[in-house]
Amino acid sequence: MLTQIQASFAVNALTVSMAGITTDLDTPATSVGTAITAGTFAMAAFILLGAKVGSRFGTRGVFQIAVAIHGLAMLGVALSVSPAMLFIAQASSGAVIALIAPALTVFIATNYHGAQQARAIGFLAAAIPAAGVLALILAGWFATTIGWRWSFVLMVALAGVNLVLSFLVKKVPAQPGLSIDWTGAIIAAVAVILLSFGFSGLATWGIWLATPQAPFDVLGISPAPLLVILGLVVGQVFFSWLRRRGREGKPRIFDLRVLATGSERAVTACMATMLFVGTAANFLIPLYIQVVQGRSSIETSFSIIPYTLSIFLASTFVAYLYGRFTPRLLATTGFIVVAAALTLLAFTVRGEWSQGFVVAGLILLGLGQGSIVALVFNTLLSAAPKQLAGDVGAWRGLVHNLSGSVGIAVASAFAVGMLSSMLLAGAQEHPEISDELIAQVNFNEANFLTNEQLAAVLESRASGPELDAAIAVNAEARLRALQISLLGLGAISLLAIVPATRMPGRREGDLPEKLEPDDDDVIDPVDEKETVA
Incomplete structure (x- = not known):
């Protein structure tokens, strides 16, 4: 949980410290945004590879090296004297998070069992909003008192703490005979980068026709939709490559057994939808506070703390409902709560933030969002074979980043x-x-x-x-x-009830040692042999 806070705090701190960074480094705010984007894209592009590297050389050892490198990258950010140094440090931190994120899931699978495992997943999911709150408070305070650089010095110290604590975690045996599918890793990275750049450029480069800000155009057409289409094509090539490798019995960069059944694909659809809606709401709400109400950045940060805290609390305590209600019922109820919260916000937002209905709507939104994010992660992890925990963690990180990019881009383009x-x-x-x-x-x-x-x-x-x-x-x-x-996001939340009803009607206990087929399985004989092995 502390390592997840370390990784998430750094990105939030860059955003909160943007004013100080631009002044110290004599650079426009777009340079800081580019550094943030570089870290996010690096993580998303290499996270599937990161899971296999951990399995190949030993999850705990790779994790410890990655935590140390991330600490050094944070030191690089703290000591940055130029935009280029900031960019390199942040890109490096994103690349090593691709090694850290899958390892956290593997640690949960090997160190916790039963109800404790479900609560551990909730705490891991809750660490992300917790890091957001800490960044708003600590980074905002440092930026206005002792200087923005101390936020990242704090992350260097936290990296040292996490490195020491990691020796208390069970050592996961390495698989020296595991071959890494480098071709699949490259195809996946290309697809993710194309999609990320494409969706991120929709608002500034143009949804269809190129704007003056576009780096280039093709017969007047914006590069953004072209990159999205090309990314989707490369993504299809990636899955075709995985199926081919599976038929040939060769190692794959991502094991498709994570998505073997209809219910598991429904869980992924729910995860992607909630992250899309949540990220879009995270974009629209500060936009409302700053533009409609005319509040400052720091006032905006503190205004959304109730929303962020409600995500933290829901992610932490939703595990206590697993023994009473099925994932299907919890997910369906969660999306109804999110849709109701967004509808309430849409009809009550005005010029005064202190309005009770607005605050209630934000808290309700956070409770629904936090519950669903923790639930779908836990459901996906508990349904997969234990040896695929790293793939589940990598898939979760990939869906998280892509859905976030799409959410911000679509919300921005639609609102404008x-x-x-x-x-x-x-x-x-x-x-x-x-x-x-x-x-x-x-x-x-x-x-x-x-x-x-x-x-x-x-x-x-x-x-x-x-x-x-x-x-x-x-x-x-x-x-x-x-x-x-906001009403549009509420409608999307209601549509997510369709895949939510396809989620499992019961929750597994510990991670199964092998995949248990059900009526929705689409496993070929090669996959079954791999599972038994």
């Missing part, structure tokens, strides 16, 4: 698209706004602006009643766009 449409419609309905002003504004490049920012943009174009009307239209349009976006 709604804003553009409503700004144009609102401007045409107000007689105070002249046709000349409407013609001068490019509504296709609209963005969320505060009243002060809009007044500065229109300073030389409008004044008096016309400027007042434009500000009123903007205020109404941005609030409606956020409300509709």
Whole structure:
């Protein structure tokens, strides 16, 4: 749990410390964003390989080396004197997290059993929001007092603690005879990188037509959708490669037995949907606080602490419900709670954050989100053979990163698209706004602006009643766009009930030693032989 906090705290601390970093390194905020993206992409691209490296050379030994390297990377961030040094350090930290994340799942599988195992998975899931809260408090405090660099010095110290504690964990035997499927690893990395860059670029490069910010275009088409399509094609090649290797009885970079049954694929669909909705909500809620309410970054950070704490509590205590209710019922109920929370937020968000219904909606959203994330991880892990714990951990990390990238990209593109449409419609309905002003504004490049920012943009174009009307239209349009976006996320949560009803009707105890086929199995004879072996 402390290691998960170490990994997650670092990313959150970069975001909270952005103002200090940009000043110290004399670099724009986009450079910090690039460093964060580099770490995330590196982790997602190599996490499947990381699971196999751990199995090949011994999970505990590889984990200890990775924790030490991550500590050194955090020291590199703390001592950064240039954007390039920051980029290299953060990219290195992301790459070694690809070794750490699968190892944490293996440790749970080998050190805990029964109800204790389920609670351990809940604590591991809860460590991510816990790291977010700590980063908001500690990194925010350091950034305004002793300096942003001390947040990462703290992570160096935590890496030392985790390295010492790791010797208390059971040693997982290495598999020296395991061959690593390097071709599969490369194909997977290429697919993940293409998808990540494609989805991340939708908002800035253009959903279809290329914007001026796009690095290149193809006949005027944005590179973002082209990268997404290419990533999907390469992803299909990756799964075809895995099936071929399975038929030939050769080692695979990812064992498809993790997704062997319909219920396991339904669990993955629920995981991806909840992470998509959760990440999108994490983007829209701060946008609402900062733009609609005009609050500062630090005020925004503290405003969402109740939401983050509710995720932590739900992830921690949902394990106590496993003995009474089935995963199918818990997941279905969780998605209904999430949809209700998002609907409540959509109809109650206004200009005042202290409104009781808004806070209640956020807490309700966090409880549903935390419960589902811990539940699906536990269900997937308990259904897979024990020797595939590393693959389950890698798959969870991969789905987490890709779903997060898609969630932010789609939420941003959808919200901005709604804003553009409503700004144009609102401007045409107000007689105070002249046709000349409407013609001068490019509504296709609209963005969320505060009243002060809009007044500065229109300073030389409008004044008096016309400027007042434009500000009123903007205020109404941005609030409606956020409300509709939240309702859209609520609708997606309700649609997730379909795969939730395909989740298991019972929960396994410990991880099974071998895969138990059921009516949904699609295992070929080669897979069965591998399982017995």
